[in-house]
Amino acid sequence: MTAQTKPDSAEIEIRDLSKVFGQGAAAFRALSEINLQIRTGEFFTLLGPSGCGKTTLLRVIAGFEQPSTGSLRINGKEVAGLGPNARPVNTVFQNYALFPHMTVAQNIGFGLKMQGKPRAEVEATTAEMLSLVKMEAMAERRPSEISGGQQQRVALARALAPRPRVLLLDEPLSALDLKLRKEMQSELKRLQTETGITFIFVTHDQEEALTMSDRIAVMSAGKILQLGSPHEIYHAPSERFVADFIGDTNFLDMAVKAVNGTVAEVTLPGGKPGTARLPEGFLPVLGETVTTVIRPEQVQMVDAGQGDMDAVVDNAVFFGTDTNVHLRLDDGQGFVLRRQNSAETIEPDAGTRMGLRLSPGALRVLKG
């Protein structure tokens, strides 16, 4: 088994897909006009708050729900209308859903047995999967006799055993404690690289999404708001929701003076001129106020009057590696700055007046 990432080939292709639950006045649109291509061999994450539709989308891909409209292709084959047992896709459930009356080995071999594979092959693959997730010693135990982290591994092995084209993971780490979760994150990444199977991972944990994914789709209210690499999602959020949901963010309102290609010339709070990058395909109206975004770590403290903006310190919150300095800009807008700490750094006092220097290119205009 080797990783076989082919950037151009679409493992899953979703076109104009929507899902409506209920009818008439009680109808609820869980997914609307989803268009998505997931590449072969990538670690793809659906990220969003609860109720955003990410789990519904996963269930539609798995076949537990059928789309109301639109098409869903897996490896080029239309699967809308097929049941979960007719799709080359396996799921790791949030609660693991291990069969309590079977041993660990029987759980892992179940999919192969249902596919009608010969007994010798079932046993060989089960043994291989047990060693892949390092659970050889637990083969004859029941799920109730192993720990949560071990159950997690068994659930993974069970879903990987039939060698699906795509593995779906529905918040599989949410039931684990922090330390185990970190361990399983790298374990998942290792398994994905070793097997070369396309992973679709659902989570509401932005940090988890950023660490593990090749690409992330940020979802809200049944729609995909932004699709991109973790780097793009973090550094170039296109919408306020995305910027707000991922990481800490400063939102600043300011007027646009001129547009120069992909860059807008703006008036910063306090009156100095500045530049902000424009999102693709967005042209602001000159003279109007736009919302811009800048991450707290992309700002440096300088002497008052020396930076792009001036601000007064409200308070400073120390948390080990960093300190968050909460400030108030001259026009009254709040602002947070993150400074990395060393043994020498001291916290600024409340009321101190200081200048802020924005990292070049860090300020971005949001679409809405």
Add this chain to the structure above:
Amino acid sequence: MFNRNFSVRRLPGFGAIAIFTFVILYLPIVILVVFSFNSGLSQARWEGFSLQWYEAAFNNRQVRDVSIRSLWLALVASGLATVLATLAALGTTRVSRFPGRTMIYALINQPLMVPEIVTGIALLIFVAAIKVQTGYTGMGYLIAAHTAFCIPFAYLPIRARLETMDITLESAAADLYASHWQAFRYITLPLLVPGIVAGFMLGFVISLDTVVITEFVKSAGQDTLPTYMLGQLRRTVTPEMNAIATLFLALSLCIVTAFFLITRKRGA
């Protein structure tokens, strides 16, 4: 008013009431068992230990016949009832909501609500009409009546088990390429066994016990043990009845113990 630290254990007289209740419940049974070993005819005066009434019961051909009839009737009726109840439970818990589902619950549980005597008389009239039309007077009527009567007792524990079962297990089976039938065969059914066993045991005991239904439906020569004993008691009460009752008590204790052991082992 009860305060926060209210505990039923500290209620004055709780222990005494508990003991009194147990005495009321079990003393008559203990007396029945004790006098089944009495060497005399009396139900009130102990005259020495003897197994003669057990011997009499074993040698009584009629007792043997009605006992066997009771047992196989209970076995067949509760078996059929369990199969039907399992299907009904699957139909009311594993199928998407349909109009009239609550109505179906009520209909399935009808024998629990309607007084037994009403069911008995209704069956008497119904069965009599069929007997006249067809001339058939076999055990079919008793089997049908007992089966119908046992269904709700089998249905309730099976449905309870299905409702508490994690439905994602069946989703997981389907995800792992199991067909509907395979998911049922390998996942739902094995996990349902404790419920099915409980339903079967309950149905068995109910069928073994019912007097009213049997009395109204049976044809000549179709006495079950309860209706036979009722008939005997109208004449004289001998400790032979105590002996038969004691044997049945032992049988039901065995069933309950077996049930307990089976569900404890399988109910993961």
